[in-house]
Amino acid sequence: MNPEVSIIIPALNSAAWILEQLESLNRQVDAPIFEVLVCDNGSTDETVDCVKSFHASFSLKVINASGVPSASYARNIGAQNASADILLFCDSDDYVNDIWVRELYNAYRLSGGALVSGAIHHNRFNSRRVLDAYDIPDDPKTLGSAVMSRDAPAFAGYLPTVPGGNFAFGKADYLSLGGMDSSYPGGAEETDFSWRAQEAGHSVVVAPRAVIHYRLKKTGRSIFRQQRIQQRARILLWTRYSDRGMNGPSTRYSISEILKSIPMLVKDDSRLAGMRVLGGNIGALEGIIKYRVLGKLGVNKKQ
Structure with missing residues (x-):
């Protein structure tokens, strides 16, 4: 059949x-x-x-x-x-x-x-x-x-x-x-x-x-890599849907989150979370640069 x-x-x-x-x-x-x-x-x-x-x-x-x-x-x-x-x-x-x-x-x-x-x-x-x-x-x-x-x-x-x-x-x-x-x-x-x-x-x-x-990533390196790639891709998504109201990226927010992640990386109980935050926000900044959206960011918005 x-x-x-x-x-x-x-x-x-x-x-x-x-x-x-x-x-x-x-x-x-x-x-x-x-x-x-x-x-x-x-x-x-x-x-x-x-x-x-x-x-x-x-x-x-x-x-x-x-x-x-x-x-x-x-x-x-x-x-x-x-x-x-x-x-x-x-x-x-x-x-x-x-x-x-x-x-x-x-x-x-x-x-x-x-x-x-x-x-x-x-x-x-x-x-x-x-x-x-x-x-x-x-x-x-x-x-x-x-x-x-x-x-x-x-x-x-x-x-x-x-x-x-x-x-x-x-x-x-x-x-x-x-x-x-x-x-x-x-x-x-x-x-x-x-x-x-x-x-x-x-x-x-x-x-x-x-x-x-669902199987999540389990090591700091794999979490960092996954979040970096996904947030970079989300910036590409934003370049295509920003005119429909999709929430936009913020260089200020991402830099702030990267700085917040640094003390998390030295503590065993927060290291994986720190790698997630660090990877995601580095990816977002890379996406902003790669897809040349700096000039389009009229208002900084939290991702």
């Missing part, structure tokens, strides 16, 4: 964890028929061999998506190769709950084809120390009973967004929008896509029971 859902997983050097994600998909309950496309973005480890050796209860394919080093590019290649009309997206290093496919699928159908965001939980893979570094609270005790909510919150002063590793959308609509923009340097592409979708007339809904368990 033809699948009703195609699950797109971008993967780059994911051998250490992708089997766990595939096993979570093996455990889906009351799900429609689905296929899984692992879109390999140029792995040099055993990712492809791991996927090919996995005994799946669903149709499992490896797609060559090595043309551009970008998760967005890999997602786009996956969408182009999908057999189903409904696309679900997750990442190779996370873990979906056992009703993830069902909940995203039902919310998509019930909403009449909206862009559907799932929920992100953090306790499964991350220590309290790491959660404190990101200032993330504990997961909710229960999932709740709602299939979906239309009360998606606005993001950065403009429209709602969806997580790039936990959403559903129609294949035709995804492709008509050109997919995700791989020019973003490792962040903000999901927000750009979400905003373009809404500007084209699509709504955003939330499926609160469609949970991914």
Whole structure:
């Protein structure tokens, strides 16, 4: 039988964890028929061999998506190769709950084809120390009973967004929008896509029971690098949406936060948080310089 859902997983050097994600998909309950496309973005480890050796209860394919080093590019290649009309997206290093496919699928159908965001939980893979570094609270005790909510919150002063590793959308609509923009340097592409979708007339809904368990970065160096790249990308996003009211960057704020982070770096209990603050604000300043936005900053605003 033809699948009703195609699950797109971008993967780059994911051998250490992708089997766990595939096993979570093996455990889906009351799900429609689905296929899984692992879109390999140029792995040099055993990712492809791991996927090919996995005994799946669903149709499992490896797609060559090595043309551009970008998760967005890999997602786009996956969408182009999908057999189903409904696309679900997750990442190779996370873990979906056992009703993830069902909940995203039902919310998509019930909403009449909206862009559907799932929920992100953090306790499964991350220590309290790491959660404190990101200032993330504990997961909710229960999932709740709602299939979906239309009360998606606005993001950065403009429209709602969806997580790039936990959403559903129609294949035709995804492709008509050109997919995700791989020019973003490792962040903000999901927000750009979400905003373009809404500007084209699509709504955003939330499926609160469609949970991914997310792996945060755990070392100071990896947290610093992640935040630096993501905040640099957010400046690029701002250059494209500042005229719609998106919150803008502030050189004064970023410099102040960098100075505040310095004493945090010498204390063991605050070092990871300090690396997050330092990396993010260095990235923001780099973005301001790279994308030449200094002349556009009429008013300093907190990011």
